[in-house]
Amino acid sequence: MTSSAYDVLGIGNAIVDILARTDDAFLTAQGMTKGSMTLIDEARATGIYSAMGPAVEVSGGSAANTIVGVADFGARGAFVGKVKNDTLGGVFIHDIRAAKVSFDTAAATDGPATACSYILVTPDGERTMNTYLGAAQNLHPNDIDAAQIAASAIVYLEGYLWDPKDAKDAFLKASSVAHGAGRMVALTLSDAFCVGRYRDEFLELMRKRTVDLVFANEAELTSLYETADFDAALAQLRKDAKLGVVTRSEKGCVVISGDETEAVPAFPVEKVVDTTGAGDLFAAGFLFGLVRGAGLKQAGQLGTLAAAEIIQHIGARPQTSLKALAQAKGLLP
Template sequence: MAETRFDVLTIGNAIVDVIAPIEEGFLSREGLTEGIMHLVDAERSAYLYDRMPADKRQISGGSAGNTAAGVASLGGRASFIGKVADDNLGNVFADDLKRLGVHYGVSRLSNGPATARSMILLSPDGERTMNTYLGACHQLTTSDIKEAEIGAATVIYMEGFLWDPTEAKKAFVTAAHYAHKHERAVSFTLSDPFCVNRYREEFLDLIRSKTVDIVFGNIEELKALYQADFHGAVQAIAKDAEMAAITMGAEGAMVISDGEIITVPAYPVENVVDVTGAGDLFASGFLLAYARQRDLRTALQAGCLAASEVISHIGARPVLDLQQLAIENGVAI
């Protein structure tokens, strides 16, 4: 087994989030459905970017990138693999990870699509409407997956959002192969019911073939995966997966492992501002605790605590020091 350099290595879409509050009527004027993630092309992306309010914030994001940022904030050693272009937003992304202490060594894309961006429109009630241009992040290939880097991480984590491009799928499976070769755990998030509905059979095959060891999802994703009610879906994934960590919103979270189900309540949040990144940060806490061989109840608590911080403000990355927050709440990661 290679020397352990990272607690958690995440693989996913490298996206810069462009976040702005909008006034009533903006969505209907632009023909957008509230609360939905819309995939847009380069032209539509540029159009919406120009029409967003001037006070927009640009923060590097992407589901797996957010998870890596959360691991670093919790005091863990994190690495991220994802593709950006050699452009201004690519610089924003790489500089953000460096500032956070997340290792990022993927080569930049030149002479190709621009760095991906997700324009997140926040309605007055906190609902988010996302318009995502995937650009360079869909150019990830097996050449970006280095065995030495994968083998140096206690657990790797991959996002279902990356399951669209054929080359990225190959990269995903290659990473899992390297991880298992070095006796490392492989985890995977279902990402979104939209993803699950497109790739249900392939996701089930990843789980049943033991390509992945730990599955992350929320109630709606799990129900979509098994086309069953929540109880039936829990029973089904208990048979298929070695371990499944399921978030339940305000009800907390559960882990299913070796026929046992453990649940913990959510941490109270006085004012839910923006739910972007809640699942990503749950994975941060759970995975770091798992990598450090803490018990599963502690892993759930760490996940719920990290998620509670990120939904209390705009943006999908923590603004408080999560390591200090864990200490204050007696969560021994």
């Protein structure tokens, strides 16, 4: 592989997270399914915001969280996503650039507002997301800079953005350019409900090698293959994906590639505060390991370390240097 300007470039929804603590009774009263991600319109967003308690605003979006994590490990990250030139759009741009991530996607001057996600965190650390996608859904193939894609060692695609046709076309363009330049393309399945909507299309992306690396959690994996049998689903993933990584919460993760299997335990945590971004930051550690030439086991360890950091506080952006944590654990020099 030739040298690259960026280690990992992410393409996904540019979202500002609005987080608040709540309880199960509030979720029930609001008709929310605990632990789910629900797409909402602007009117529903206003209703939730009025009903929820005190909130914290943090730039988010699944792939954006991952790329911020990659940068926190000390790698070179870039992100492609659509915001509007409004107040929340300005918040997003400032935050991601402050995290030392390259972000050059032109902001929309008209159309829907910048995306936001209302994230309700219950005492057990589980998060329930209600997302207004707004401008994020208007990512277009014209927003994909072929030279930037070709200069990125790994291109990371967010499954959440597989809804709009233009965004799909942007993904496919990025994958084609990346493979033409000898780069790796990764996809996160994002959410079991997302998998339910696009199961056949995700399988086709894997089987046609449009993507080389697939990230999933247990719920997404079993949804993908429509089975409750984890081992059976994992066996099928082994056939379909060049490289597959499945996160298993407190059980850590399983990495499969051909006949190779690495089961990596989770790092212990004192208290689970908020699971928002656990999968995103796991992907950050794993991708960082790959671009630094780590083996699958060490890449998995870097992933579980980053996930452990993120679930011990509110929000999906690191509060302790991931690079320093990895060095303290002997995973980095």
